[in-house]
Amino acid sequence: MSLKSLTKDWEPMSYGFLDASAKREIRRKTLKAIAVPGCQMPYASREVPMARGWGTGGLQVSCTLINPKTTVKVIDQGADDSVNAASIRRFLARVSGAPTTTDTLKADLIQSRHRIPEEVLREDQILVLQVPNPEPLRPVQPNMSIARQMHADADYGRMWLQLYEQIVRSGRVMQGASYPSLVHGRFVMTPSPIPRWDVPKMHMAKHLTILSAGREKRIHAVPPFTRVEPLVFDDVPYRVEEHGDLTCTRSGAKGYFMNEIPQPDGTSTYEVSDSELGVKTIRSSEGETIDIGQTWYQNGEMAQ
Amino acid sequence: MTAHPIPSDFETRTNATYDALIWALSRPGLVRQLPMPGQANIVETLVDRECAVHTGDDMLADVARRTGATIVDPDAADHLFFGNAPTADLLGILRQGTDMYPEEGATLVLPCSIGQGPKLRLTGPGVDGSLEIKIGSIAPGFWEKRRAVMRYPMGFEIFLIDGAQVIGLPRSTEIEVL
Numbered sequence: 170m171s172l173k174s175l176t177k178d179w180e181p182m183s184y185g186f187l188d189a190s191a192k193r194e195i196r197r198k199t200l201k202a203i204a205v206p207g208c209q210m211p212y213a214s215r216e217v218p219m220a221r222g223w224g225t226g227g228l229q230v231s232c233t234l235i236n237p238k239t240t241v242k243v244i245d246q247g248a249d250d251s252v253n254a255a256s257i258r259r260f261l262a263r264v265s266g267a268p269t270t271t272d273t274l275k276a277d278l279i280q281s282r283h284r285i286p287e288e289v290l291r292e293d294q295i296l297v298l299q300v301p302n303p304e305p306l307r308p309v310q311p312n313m314s315i316a317r318q319m320h321a322d323a324d325y326g327r328m329w330l331q332l333y334e335q336i337v338r339s340g341r342v343m344q345g346a347s348y349p350s351l352v353h354g355r356f357v358m359t360p361s362p363i364p365r366w367d368v369p370k371m372h373m374a375k376h377l378t379i380l381s382a383g384r385e386k387r388i389h390a391v392p393p394f395t396r397v398e399p400l401v402f403d404d405v406p407y408r409v410e411e412h413g414d415l416t417c418t419r420s421g422a423k424g425y426f427m428n429e430i431p432q433p434d435g436t437s438t439y440e441v442s443d444s445e446l447g448v449k450t451i452r453s454s455e456g457e458t459i460d461i462g463q464t465w466y467q468n469g470e471m472a473q
Numbered sequence: 474m475t476a477h478p479i480p481s482d483f484e485t486r487t488n489a490t491y492d493a494l495i496w497a498l499s500r501p502g503l504v505r506q507l508p509m510p511g512q513a514n515i516v517e518t519l520v521d522r523e524c525a526v527h528t529g530d531d532m533l534a535d536v537a538r539r540t541g542a543t544i545v546d547p548d549a550a551d552h553l554f555f556g557n558a559p560t561a562d563l564l565g566i567l568r569q570g571t572d573m574y575p576e577e578g579a580t581l582v583l584p585c586s587i588g589q590g591p592k593l594r595l596t597g598p599g600v601d602g603s604l605e606i607k608i609g610s611i612a613p614g615f616w617e618k619r620r621a622v623m624r625y626p627m628g629f630e631i632f633l634i635d636g637a638q639v640i641g642l643p644r645s646t647e648i649e650v651l
Contacts, residue, residue, distance in 0.1 A: 175539075177483070184480040189487075193521050196491045200519075201576040203499050204643035205626045206598050210576045234495075236480065236488045266477035292500075321572035353598050353645060355626060377499045392499040392643075395598035 207352025225383030413469020530556030
């Protein structure tokens with residue numbers, strides 16, 4: 170055994186920013202997270218040059234998965250061009266040399282804040298979701314040690330009570346985003362603050378989803394072909410946002426999740442939230458040959 | 474175009490190994506190619522001084538020791554690597570974590586021969602419906618023992634290695650011997 174065999178060559182910085190031991194820990198934890206779908210796995214959550222709460226969890230998973238051949242797409246609330254998405258995309262490209270894209274169909278790795286793209290993801294794609302609060306039980310149990318025990322016991326009665334109270338008070342479930350969902354019939358997870366519109370896209374999907382919370386130091390995952398069932402009562406069906414009839418004023422895309430743009434006269438116009446889908450729709454209507462993938466929702470209805 | 478770091482051989486190899494492992498574990502029963510045959514890469518990809526490792530093979534023990542991991546008995550190990558198929562009794566003593574901390578369950582890496590031997594039917598997360606594979610060179614009673622000792626969400630993960638091929642079997646997968 171020589172000194173040479175015990176050391177590594179000097180490098181100006183680690184590939185993909187994270188050092189090898191941080192990557193190994195995330196590898197171990199993501200594997201366990203896949204093995205127990207929906208269960209939150211604690212991890213160390215290293216420092217990255219970005220403030221906690223701005224997607225550091227997702228960024229660390231992306232940095233671990235990335236290699237020079239990984240095509241990366243980053244979205245923030247559906248948009249590729251918002252500040253958070255653009256900064257993360259540029260950072261990932263700079264630390265890895267990986268090519269970037271805005272096209273969902275061309276991406277290998279999609280890091281997303283609070284949306285799942287409208288085009289169906291394939292089995293060779295990995296979706297990394299940034300999670301601000303990984304604990305679905307927090308509104309009903311602020312003590313995370315007790316919440317962990319409740320997960321261990323599959324004691325989710327208070328989640329049902331919370332939904333029941335919302336229905337009694339307001340006539341419907343008021344949970345707009347982060348709709349609590351039962352994964353593989355065992356763990357209730359938060360799907361990250363994606364709209365209700367996006368939760369059915371996780372159910373029996375072809376792609377792997379990794380959800381990572383950097384500030385809260387938790388990773389959970391939804392493997393492909395895994396049941397993800399929003400918590401609902403038998404007689405009060407799950408409802409997605411009523412965006413099926415809306416048309417995007419800029420692109421003419423119809424039947425997708427929309428951003429509402431309030432107007433001075435008190436009315437609203439709508440714009441498709443998945444910005445790349447809007448761009449593709451505009452370009453194809455201008456006569457370009459654009460490959461628009463199959464979408465999860467067709468004519469405003471989730472395809473079965 | 475700004476300069477970016479160039480991945481070292483070690484980084485390229487461990488990244489590709491991780492990619493194969495994560496793909497294999499999220500799709501139980503489907504075969505994935507490792508960048509190189511053998512288990513040494515998997516040791517380097519996953520294990521470091523935070524781990525407690527058991528190896529049933531001298532060469533792998535050297536690789537494991539070099540990562541700084543503690544070498545322990547099978548019942549205390551979080552990662553186990555075997556050069557020859559262990560007996561079914563091993564599964565009874567493996568770490569399975571607890572209901573509160575299921576991530577403390579062990580990861581077991583075994584050699585096998587894919588495409589020969591008894592037929593298994595897999596169901597569970599990651600499997601589209603059900604899937605049948607043939608796995609040989611595994612100790613008799615191994616799958617029955619696995620089913621008997623594990624109670625989800627406690628349990629352990631198994632990676633089956635045949636040359637450069639890998640199959641992942643997470644604890645969530647139901648295995649039926651046909």
